[in-house]
Amino acid sequence: MSVIFSTMSRLFFVLMLVASIYMLFRGHNEPGGGFIGGLFAALAFALLALADSVAAARKALIVHPVVLIGCGLFLAFLSGLPGLFSDGSFLTHWWAELGSTHLGTATIFDIGVFMVVIGGVLALVFRFYEGVEQ
Amino acid sequence: MTFEWSILIALAGAVVARPVSSVLGRHTGWAISLIPLFIFVSIFLHVAQVAGGEVLFAQLSWVPSLGVELAFRLDGFSLLFALLITGIGTLVTIYAGAYFAEKPSGELGRFLSLIMLFMTAMLGTVLSDNLIVMFVFWELTSLASFLLIGFDGHKEAARKSALQSLIVTGGGGLVLFAGLVVIGMTLGTFSFTEVLARSDELVASPWAGMIAVLIMIGAFTKSAQFPFHFWLPNAMAAPTPASAYLHSATMVKLGVFLLARFDAVFAEMPAYGHTLVVVGSLTMIVSALQALRAEGFKAVLAQSTVASLGILVMLIGLTGEVAAVATVGFILAHALYKAALFFCAGTAIHATGEASLGKLGGLARFLPVTAVAAVLASLSMAGLPPFVGFISKEYLFEAQLSSDWNVVPVAIAVLVNAVMVGVAGVVSIRPFYFKPERVSKVHHGETAGLLIGPMLLAAGGILIGLVPAPAAQWLIGPAASALYGQPIDVSFSLWHGLTPMLFLSALVVFIGALIVIKWTQIHTALKSFDHAYGFLGDRFYHGALNGVLGAARISTRLLQNGDQHRYTTIVLLTVIAGLVIAFFAAPSGDFLAGEGDIRISVALVLALTVIGAIATILVRSLIASLVSVGIVGFGSAVIFMLNGAPDLALTQIAVETLIVILMTAVLLRLPSRTRHSRTVSERRRDGLIAGGFAAAMFVALASIGVTPVDLRLSEYFGETSYLEAYGRNVVNVILVDYRAIDTLGEIAVVAIATIAAWGLLRGAIKPLRTKE
Numbered sequence: 001m002s003v004i005f006s007t008m009s010r011l012f013f014v015l016m017l018v019a020s021i022y023m024l025f026r027g028h029n030e031p032g033g034g035f036i037g038g039l040f041a042a043l044a045f046a047l048l049a050l051a052d053s054v055a056a057a058r059k060a061l062i063v064h065p066v067v068l069i070g071c072g073l074f075l076a077f078l079s080g081l082p083g084l085f086s087d088g089s090f091l092t093h094w095w096a097e098l099g100s101t102h103l104g105t106a107t108i109f110d111i112g113v114f115m116v117v118i119g120g121v122l123a124l125v126f127r128f129y130e131g132v133e134q
Numbered sequence: 135m136t137f138e139w140s141i142l143i144a145l146a147g148a149v150v151a152r153p154v155s156s157v158l159g160r161h162t163g164w165a166i167s168l169i170p171l172f173i174f175v176s177i178f179l180h181v182a183q184v185a186g187g188e189v190l191f192a193q194l195s196w197v198p199s200l201g202v203e204l205a206f207r208l209d210g211f212s213l214l215f216a217l218l219i220t221g222i223g224t225l226v227t228i229y230a231g232a233y234f235a236e237k238p239s240g241e242l243g244r245f246l247s248l249i250m251l252f253m254t255a256m257l258g259t260v261l262s263d264n265l266i267v268m269f270v271f272w273e274l275t276s277l278a279s280f281l282l283i284g285f286d287g288h289k290e291a292a293r294k295s296a297l298q299s300l301i302v303t304g305g306g307g308l309v310l311f312a313g314l315v316v317i318g319m320t321l322g323t324f325s326f327t328e329v330l331a332r333s334d335e336l337v338a339s340p341w342a343g344m345i346a347v348l349i350m351i352g353a354f355t356k357s358a359q360f361p362f363h364f365w366l367p368n369a370m371a372a373p374t375p376a377s378a379y380l381h382s383a384t385m386v387k388l389g390v391f392l393l394a395r396f397d398a399v400f401a402e403m404p405a406y407g408h409t410l411v412v413v414g415s416l417t418m419i420v421s422a423l424q425a426l427r428a429e430g431f432k433a434v435l436a437q438s439t440v441a442s443l444g445i446l447v448m449l450i451g452l453t454g455e456v457a458a459v460a461t462v463g464f465i466l467a468h469a470l471y472k473a474a475l476f477f478c479a480g481t482a483i484h485a486t487g488e489a490s491l492g493k494l495g496g497l498a499r500f501l502p503v504t505a506v507a508a509v510l511a512s513l514s515m516a517g518l519p520p521f522v523g524f525i526s527k528e529y530l531f532e533a534q535l536s537s538d539w540n541v542v543p544v545a546i547a548v549l550v551n552a553v554m555v556g557v558a559g560v561v562s563i564r565p566f567y568f569k570p571e572r573v574s575k576v577h578h579g580e581t582a583g584l585l586i587g588p589m590l591l592a593a594g595g596i597l598i599g600l601v602p603a604p605a606a607q608w609l610i611g612p613a614a615s616a617l618y619g620q621p622i623d624v625s626f627s628l629w630h631g632l633t634p635m636l637f638l639s640a641l642v643v644f645i646g647a648l649i650v651i652k653w654t655q656i657h658t659a660l661k662s663f664d665h666a667y668g669f670l671g672d673r674f675y676h677g678a679l680n681g682v683l684g685a686a687r688i689s690t691r692l693l694q695n696g697d698q699h700r701y702t703t704i705v706l707l708t709v710i711a712g713l714v715i716a717f718f719a720a721p722s723g724d725f726l727a728g729e730g731d732i733r734i735s736v737a738l739v740l741a742l743t744v745i746g747a748i749a750t751i752l753v754r755s756l757i758a759s760l761v762s763v764g765i766v767g768f769g770s771a772v773i774f775m776l777n778g779a780p781d782l783a784l785t786q787i788a789v790e791t792l793i794v795i796l797m798t799a800v801l802l803r804l805p806s807r808t809r810h811s812r813t814v815s816e817r818r819r820d821g822l823i824a825g826g827f828a829a830a831m832f833v834a835l836a837s838i839g840v841t842p843v844d845l846r847l848s849e850y851f852g853e854t855s856y857l858e859a860y861g862r863n864v865v866n867v868i869l870v871d872y873r874a875i876d877t878l879g880e881i882a883v884v885a886i887a888t889i890a891a892w893g894l895l896r897g898a899i900k901p902l903r904t905k906e
Contacts, residue, residue, distance in 0.1 A: 028861035031780035039788035102860035120888035
């Protein structure tokens, strides 16, 4: 790959990652959310894998994509437990009011979705690229 | 401590068995056996209470909206089963510790973990008062049995037998489930206690016959009754401690347990009892013949177990309080002697490495205590005094003679019991005392762990026979009373006087002795008719299984032949067919109801996507076609946006970008220009199908406006999303809050599908590497 593409991809990587987290957290009130944010983050890593190498992208991700899937699923499951114990209803979310914004276990649930989507897309994309690289 | 906690304690045992085995090694069996022993003692403490006629209940809420409660019931019958499960379970864990002594300790840990899991399931099944909860535990016993039969998973026979038992008992479980659901629909309750109390109502309902049949099929598969009898002998592929526990003493009696429980419910339905007598008798005949033909040590015992289960099913079918006492007495006697005999068989096979009776002999020299235990247990099996087997057989004949049946079941019972005497003689005398030249040395001797189980069980058989009063008063009486529905005064004694039953017993022993003497001749004679017995085995099962596999193979070849053109054609034609049917089914003139003005912006974007689609077909360059497909995709995103669905548009854009990034990676690998791979006539046909699909879709979409859209749900979400879930983006609030459990299910599906595809990709990439 060309030097320009490779250098620019680092910049894009950071920008897209920031954008994806922004998407994730604004999702409750405006277009966005865990699913879209996860897709954007996966795009950032896929771009890095394409411009640099799969190894570099795997290193940037730190954990294995499949581990990310499992952790995300578990996190989403955990976010339902407080409601189960307080109201006897699984996934009834808790909310805390901080000034004008509301924070709740729904956000944790959305982070779980976010992680599952990143892990799911990247598990396949990395594999696919490695197959092509051979 | 209340009794329902015993299930949880057994489960804890299943969890700790493996870690404990890595610390304690070969002593794990002794350590783990403390858990079932503890449960045994804690349940035993309830004996006096239950014998006093009390029924203990315990309840925890589980799914109240469906009427499913974790409800448990301890009466005389479930108490007897719970004591057998934990008592024999204690001995099995000790025995397994010694049996696996030479194996790696991880293997023992895995085995004990499964045994404890099975114990959990068994205790749950017999103690449950809620039918649905009972069914969950019932299926768990099938799963544990599957894992234990397939314990030596590297052997093909073990895998096949495990699958067979799972298909038969799991399939039967589904039939049983249907029966339980119909009960719930008819009576509006899943509580067994309530079903029992309202049995008149159930029997009077039009569904009664169907319920009885469904429950019987479920029970017959589990207890290996004809025509589902074939899986149990094949289950002998399991390690012997598992055979002794699951496939003789406990699990296979669950069908009997269920039939006995429902006998009280269906007391007013004579057909229920009659069916049981007929099926039980058929099973007895078939398995007695098979027992005479069997060669393996365990195989002979397994066939005699099937015969015993047949006897039990027949006894449940008989009416009267004597039949109830006979059923309970036989369950107890059989569990004691059959588990002991399996232990002895396991020790003999373990010591010699030989499983065939024809190759074993003179083992008493090497295994003297085991030989004594085998003889004691087989005397009880043969029904000789002063063993408990004698008393239970007397009751069996008394139950038959006092019933309103004619002489046929009695004759069958006499012959089958004679075969049991023969089997008892053959499995105890021949391998241990006859033909000492067959075995000259053994690999392993007896150890304390291998002896304690058979000795205790055999001693129990003689002790209850000699002093029957306590067992009759505390165990058999309460259990039979629970079955019969009214208190029974059980006078369980060795000597009944000169009765017709005593005469029948003597006849049984006489014929049995003849069978022992003539065993080899009978065996050879029956073996020569091998093909005539094909229908008694699992030929039907294999026929059905091969039929299903063949149908799957044909449909796969038709639908999944690896040709993308074929897949697309099938999908498109199916959609067209579905839509055409819908057009004709709809009231005439009720489609194509487009209204409103044409929006210029949408029309322009649509025109652009149409151009992109046409360009995709026409261009020959790979990059150009990639760009054209991209135009269609991004055009769709814009249309979503124009119609007020920004979330959908964002997702579409992300997916389109992902496709571009993915395709870029393969661009360099593929030829940049391609030639047509389809002939002209094929392309014409493709064009026709594509055109038809487009037309059908157009008409369908244009007709959507005919049905007024119900906006109540959208309005509800719109109004409440900020008030109740503090979010203004209704789409996201639905995903993470209103329907969060759906989303959880969906991401679980995404996770599982991804991991499956990930594994497949790894497999697909490897051969590529080796090629280059």
